[in-house]
Amino acid sequence: MATILITGGTGYIGAHAAAELMAAGWDVVLLDNLRNSTPGVLDRLAALTGKRAPFVQADVRDAAALDQVFAAHRIEAVMHFAGLKSVGQSWQQAALYLDNNVGGTACLVAAMERASVRRLVFSSSATVYGEPDGVPIPESAPLRSTNPYGRSKLLCEDMLRELQGADSRWQVALLRYFTPVGAHPSALLGESPQGVPNNLMPYIAQVAAGLRPELQVFGQDYPTLDGTGVRDYIHVVDLAQGHVAALRYVQQSGKGITVNLGTGQGISVLQMVRAFEAASGRPVALRFVDRRPGDVAACYAATDLAHSALGWRAQLPLSAMCADAWRWQQALAADRAE
Numbered sequence: 001m002a003t004i005l006i007t008g009g010t011g012y013i014g015a016h017a018a019a020e021l022m023a024a025g026w027d028v029v030l031l032d033n034l035r036n037s038t039p040g041v042l043d044r045l046a047a048l049t050g051k052r053a054p055f056v057q058a059d060v061r062d063a064a065a066l067d068q069v070f071a072a073h074r075i076e077a078v079m080h081f082a083g084l085k086s087v088g089q090s091w092q093q094a095a096l097y098l099d100n101n102v103g104g105t106a107c108l109v110a111a112m113e114r115a116s117v118r119r120l121v122f123s124s125s126a127t128v129y130g131e132p133d134g135v136p137i138p139e140s141a142p143l144r145s146t147n148p149y150g151r152s153k154l155l156c157e158d159m160l161r162e163l164q165g166a167d168s169r170w171q172v173a174l175l176r177y178f179t180p181v182g183a184h185p186s187a188l189l190g191e192s193p194q195g196v197p198n199n200l201m202p203y204i205a206q207v208a209a210g211l212r213p214e215l216q217v218f219g220q221d222y223p224t225l226d227g228t229g230v231r232d233y234i235h236v237v238d239l240a241q242g243h244v245a246a247l248r249y250v251q252q253s254g255k256g257i258t259v260n261l262g263t264g265q266g267i268s269v270l271q272m273v274r275a276f277e278a279a280s281g282r283p284v285a286l287r288f289v290d291r292r293p294g295d296v297a298a299c300y301a302a303t304d305l306a307h308s309a310l311g312w313r314a315q316l317p318l319s320a321m322c323a324d325a326w327r328w329q330q331a332l333a334a335d336r337a338e
Helices: 012-023 040-049 063-072 087-092 094-114 148-166 200-208 236-253 269-280 304-310 318-337
Strands: 003-007 027-032 055-057 075-080 119-125 171-177 179-181 215-218 233-235 257-261 286-289
Touching: 003 012, 012 027, 012 040, 012 075, 012 236, 027 063, 055 063, 063 094, 075 094, 075 236, 087 094, 087 148, 094 119, 094 148, 119 148, 119 236, 148 171, 171 236, 179 200, 179 236, 200 215, 200 269, 200 318, 215 269, 233 236, 233 318, 236 257, 236 304, 257 304, 269 318
Parallel strands: 003 027, 003 075, 027 055, 075 119, 119 171, 171 257, 179 233, 215 286
Antiparallel strands: none
16 A cells, blocks of 8 residues: 555544554555644554554645655655644634645645645535535535635635646545544544644533533524534544545546535534533533624535545444543543543
8 A cells, every 4th residue: 555644644633544544554654743733642543553653743834844755755645634723713813824724735735746746635624615505515505714714725725626627637635524523432542632622522521521610602692403503523533534535536536526524414512512411421511602703503514425426424423422532531631640
């Protein structure tokens, strides 16, 4: 099997994708600047897979470092996860999001072109749909952004679509995934954000663990079943397996694809809280606050294309997402106690 370069390879989704690729027989090289991850991920990944993946600490905007990676390894394809991903933070640091997400992708693509590697699986987002006209959201839905993070992903998509249109040798899978949650069932890999979590489930987990006093719920007056925002939460292992399926698709078909990765089911914030309480046996204190700018009421995927084209469908239910996330949170607590 060929070698796959994974940018953002020690991050939450990148590490899970590495585990799935290695389990399927691929070799991987991990590149990460460790902005939102730690080198300890490499040890846990090795314990899980029985293999230690080569690691390069570098920023994806470092052209010289990228050239060195491509020169040192026979890279056959790239999975690109390196990027900033907080909607709230993107409002405060819009220029940084453009530089890191769009500039980083442009730098990576240029390095790939120099190395004659033109197969890319790109980490996009359902935020490119903005406030959707309806749900579930098909891939043909209008594209628009309601926040700088979503705009950065949409600009990257536009760039990669134009690249494929100009040069048919490029094979790009644009994976618009919804809301990744959970952790590897081994409790060796999971989401461990540095500082205050930007995503719902790790925040809930920290409240349940007593590390934070309460969860702030942004908005209780959305036109949803309980007034809180509805999202398509997908287990990170399912998501990682979707990336493997997309890689196989571009390898076998010789062409690119744009596809949603989600469950096709909407879960509200309050439903997620109650499910986590059931999985953990712990109460989750919460407080309602004003809506955040850029948030939408409901966002969940139409998944027919993922099933028909990739042969992939999410398998793991909400109960598994919560149970695995809580097991991971307990493992983190045990590590800190040692």
